[in-house]
Amino acid sequence: MPSFDIVSEVDKHQLTNAVDQVNRTITTRYDFKGVDAEVERSEFVLTLRADSDMQISQMEDLVRQALIKYSIDPLVMDVGEPVQSGKQVKQEIKLKNGLDKELSKKIVKIIKDEKLKVQAAIQGDAVRVTGKKRDDLQQVIAMLRSKELEQPLQFENFRD
Structure with missing residues (x-):
């Protein structure tokens, strides 16, 4: 029958490629010069770190574009609220898997x-x-x- x-499901290999692409883009962009900003990946949770809310929103857009580029539908993103932590802002993006x-x-x-x-x-x-x-x-x-x-x-x- x-x-x-x-x-x-989210392809872990493509997700790793997307996160690496975003981190490379951040190091080369002019508006991120001298800023301690990066995307960290832990299984299916992405943590965005930057100095301001504006940079976090730009990084979120970069993540969305990279996911699309690597054939991962951006609907899997469950975006949390930006949280001020000392002099940095953090935001978690959980990826729905299953x-x-x-x-x-x-x-x-x-x-x-x-x-x-x-x-x-x-x-x-x-x-x-x-x-x-x-x-x-x-x-x-x-x-x-x-x-x-x-x-x-x-x-x-x-x-x-």
């Missing part, structure tokens, strides 16, 4: 509301969709791509 998995329970339930509900001949089941941080016909599964993929969800989706393990 044909099936596929719906997941939402489907949480609420979004998984929402995806299953969307699929069931379409009344296609497929079954959707939540399996950890993924949703498995199975059906008798490959065309039904492709309809589900097309329908989910057209929906505006709060996280980007990838479709993996398509099997006949």
Whole structure:
């Protein structure tokens, strides 16, 4: 029986490349000359450090552009508020990785509301969709791509 998995994952290698690109850009930009500013990465959390709020917002834009350049959808960004810490400003950006329970339930509900001949089941941080016909599964993929969800989706393990 044909099936596929719906997941939402961030490629760690591409994320590392994006963060390195932002740090290289910061060292060469004129408006960051003599400023102690950088982006630190810890798993799926980015910490922006700079001297002012304006520089933090510019760094956030640089991160967004770098993610797009490295094929990571900026919808994965969960941007926190800038916090003054001594003479520096810090801001955390958490990257959503994996489907949480609420979004998984929402995806299953969307699929069931379409009344296609497929079954959707939540399996950890993924949703498995199975059906008798490959065309039904492709309809589900097309329908989910057209929906505006709060996280980007990838479709993996398509099997006949």
